[in-house]
Amino acid sequence: KMTTVEEMEAATNRLLETGAKVGADAWQFRVKNQTPHCKFGEQGVCCRICAMGPCRITPKAPRGICGCDAHGIVGRNFLKFTAGGAATHSDHGREICHTLYCAAEDGNYKVKDPEKLLRIAKEWGVETEGKDIYDLAHEMAEIGLMEYGKPFGYQRFLDRMPEGQKEKLIENEIAPRAIDREVSTSLHMAHMGCSSLPEALVKQSLRAGMADGWGGSMMGTEFSDVLFGTPKPIDTEANLGVMVAENVNIVVHGHDPSLSEMICEYADSPEMIAYAKEMGAKGITVSGVCCTSNEVAMRRGIPMAGNFLQQENVVLTGACEAIVVDVQCIFPALGPLSKCFHTKFVTTSPIAQMPDSEFIRFNAETAGENAKAIVKMAIENFKNRKPELVHIPDMKAKATVGYSVEAIVKTLDGVTNSQVDETGTTKPLLECITSGVIRGAVAMVGCNNPKIRPDYAHIELMKKLIANDIVVIASGCSAQAAAKAGLMDKSAKDICGAGLKRVCELADIPPVLHMGSCVDISRMMILAAELAKDSGLQINQLPVVGCAPEWMSEKAVSIGNYVVGTGIDTFLGVDPYVSGSSEMCELLTEGTRKWTGAAYTVETDIEKLTDLMIERIEEKRTALGI
Ligand code: BF8
Numbered sequence: 319k320m321t322t323v324e325e326m327e328a329a330t331n332r333l334l335e336t337g338a339k340v341g342a343d344a345w346q347f348r349v350k351n352q353t354p355h356c357k358f359g360e361q362g363v364c365c366r367i368c369a370m371g372p373c374r375i376t377p378k379a380p381r382g383i384c385g386c387d388a389h390g391i392v393g394r395n396f397l398k399f400t401a402g403g404a405a406t407h408s409d410h411g412r413e414i415c416h417t418l419y420c421a422a423e424d425g426n427y428k429v430k431d432p433e434k435l436l437r438i439a440k441e442w443g444v445e446t447e448g449k450d451i452y453d454l455a456h457e458m459a460e461i462g463l464m465e466y467g468k469p470f471g472y473q474r475f476l477d478r479m480p481e482g483q484k485e486k487l488i489e490n491e492i493a494p495r496a497i498d499r500e501v502s503t504s505l506h507m508a509h510m511g512c513s514s515l516p517e518a519l520v521k522q523s524l525r526a527g528m529a530d531g532w533g534g535s536m537m538g539t540e541f542s543d544v545l546f547g548t549p550k551p552i553d554t555e556a557n558l559g560v561m562v563a564e565n566v567n568i569v570v571h572g573h574d575p576s577l578s579e580m581i582c583e584y585a586d587s588p589e590m591i592a593y594a595k596e597m598g599a600k601g602i603t604v605s606g607v608c609c610t611s612n613e614v615a616m617r618r619g620i621p622m623a624g625n626f627l628q629q630e631n632v633v634l635t636g637a638c639e640a641i642v643v644d645v646q647c648i649f650p651a652l653g654p655l656s657k658c659f660h661t662k663f664v665t666t667s668p669i670a671q672m673p674d675s676e677f678i679r680f681n682a683e684t685a686g687e688n689a690k691a692i693v694k695m696a697i698e699n700f701k702n703r704k705p706e707l708v709h710i711p712d713m714k715a716k717a718t719v720g721y722s723v724e725a726i727v728k729t730l731d732g733v734t735n736s737q738v739d740e741t742g743t744t745k746p747l748l749e750c751i752t753s754g755v756i757r758g759a760v761a762m763v764g765c766n767n768p769k770i771r772p773d774y775a776h777i778e779l780m781k782k783l784i785a786n787d788i789v790v791i792a793s794g795c796s797a798q799a800a801a802k803a804g805l806m807d808k809s810a811k812d813i814c815g816a817g818l819k820r821v822c823e824l825a826d827i828p829p830v831l832h833m834g835s836c837v838d839i840s841r842m843m844i845l846a847a848e849l850a851k852d853s854g855l856q857i858n859q860l861p862v863v864g865c866a867p868e869w870m871s872e873k874a875v876s877i878g879n880y881v882v883g884t885g886i887d888t889f890l891g892v893d894p895y896v897s898g899s900s901e902m903c904e905l906l907t908e909g910t911r912k913w914t915g916a917a918y919t920v921e922t923d924i925e926k927l928t929d930l931m932i933e934r935i936e937e938k939r940t941a942l943g944i
């Protein structure tokens with residue numbers, strides 16, 4: 319049985335009633351206070367990058383005081399937005415490199431996938447012969463960290479692209495150099511009196527995005543796998559009903575698995591479980607919100623309490639002893655909201671410090687004791703619950719998650735008869751696509767956003783795609799929307815077209831494959847590159863598109879830019895503040911094609927957005943003659 323958006327909304331409304339009893343605020347009310355939004359901001363035509371402004375472009379005032387027109391202002395805003403996202407994802411990747419550097423045989427962090435480390439080392443030309451795995455880990459971490467600031471050359475992972483594509487990117491000045499350099503150069507270009515030429519600003523936006531997708535994010539993903547294990551299919555559950563009333567509930571929220579992995583480790587220890595029992599609980603339940611939830615779901619089967627716009631709901635259940643966060647996508651609202659309940663709001667990163675939280679600084683070196691202190695704090699808070707406020711919606715769906723590229727390749731091996739000698743490649747998947755059993759693939763990514771009915775676009779889109787024999791790979795909050803709806807349960811094959819249904823049955827997979835968190839969109843890039851290499855095509859020829867129907871963050875724009883930069887058409891359901899410039903709109907929806915072979919489509923009507931994607935996939939098939 320599928321869970322509908324209406325049912326999820328009803329559950330939320332019930333929780334908001336609890337909120338009303340304790341005087342809690344919620345995003346549903348704040349949205350009303352902020353609507354209508356500022357038109358200048360919406361169109362991207364407000365500039366405040368120098369103190370002569372702020373300048374706003376109107377028909378009567380077509381230029382700012384310095385003479386910059388709408389195209390330059392919109393372009394600079396778009397570039398800064400991208401740079402914010404590229405910096406954020408990449409800094410997450412940097413933290414993972416640091417964690418890898420701290421890995422030790424007897425330390426908090428171990429190398430769980432040594433084969434993967436060896437494989438990447440060979441790829442990077444690092445000598446592995448006779449080396450201790452931890453010495454190699456430290457060496458690789460240092461090389462990874464150097465990718466952020468190296469004075470010459472391009473990102474190492476670009477060598478994973480099909481033949482000729484890296485060269486084309488270099489020729490068009492879109493190939494990313496050092497990651498920090500691309501972020502800094504973006505800010506430099508967007509400084510007062512630097513670039514106001516839309517073409518230059520869009521090119522740099524693509525390059526900064528590529529530094530994220532093929533640099534920071536890709537290292538984040540790959541080294542997370544080395545440290546915590548490469549995901550393989552595992553069963554879990556999603557939605558608020560995964561919280562357990564009799565147990566101490568710890569919710570992990572944020573992004574970096576260095577924290578959430580350690581919390582899971584300690585919450586599962588006999589010592590902590592015994593302590594929880596001593597304190598009157600039956601046990602400990604860890605569940606997650608946002609991307610860190612995807613990380614621990616993919617590797618440990620830890621259940622997903624919800625996605626971005628559900629983060630307040632977990633506190634509103636009245637059964638959350640601690641919501642433990644690190645970085646990104648954390649509502650500052652959680653501070654005051656927790657104060658209305660017994661919940662401890664625990665911040666852990668110097669990068670994300672918030673009022674009304676308990677700050678327990680989390681370091682790779684002291685991770686074990688930090689995690690233990692946090693778990694203990696949650697257990698000791700169990701007795702402070704107000705039973706009359708406890709209400710956990712009885713709503714959850716089964717999901718099978720953990721589809722890394724490695725897992726997808728392995729799962730599909732042997733699905734088609736003729737490729738028995740081609741194991742370990744994407745050829746079985748290609749054969750399904752070429753024969754038309756599967757028409758193509760859509761990478762569904764991104765957040766949810768009150769501008770779109772939350773989760774509705776994700777879920778409806780995916781249902782229609784799979785009904786049309788298009789396989790969906792999903793990450794981030796999009797993946798959680800799918801899981802909550804039941805689309806990651808293997809039984810969802812029954813709402814697929816006949817072709818995709820057959821593949822799901824043969825391979826024993828759900829039609830929507832969970833590929834991880836948002837940094838794991840790099841996995842999707844690797845899969846696309848492998849498909850292209852195995853078929854002798856360029857990435858932009860594949861019947862594959864990307865879609866973020868409800869995106870909201872700067873990171874999402876950086877992602878969009880690297881997906882387009884990689885050669886994959888990208889469909890957005892929310893406008894990235896560019897409607898105020900016809901030149902910027904033209905460049906993003908068509909102009910980038912001459913550099914990357916791909917472009918954006920922005921369509922806020924979800925029904926139309928889906929049809930446009932299906933059309934594009936069929937166009938690609940026709941061009942290939944399949
Ligand atoms: O990086 S999808 S709301 S949680 S930004 Fe954030 Fe958006 Fe969720 Fe993860 Ni991604």
Ligand code: SF4
Pocket residue numbers: 365366367368369370371372373381382383384385386391510511
């Ligand atoms: Fe105005 Fe130009 Fe300054 Fe922007 S840079 S605030 S458009 S004067």
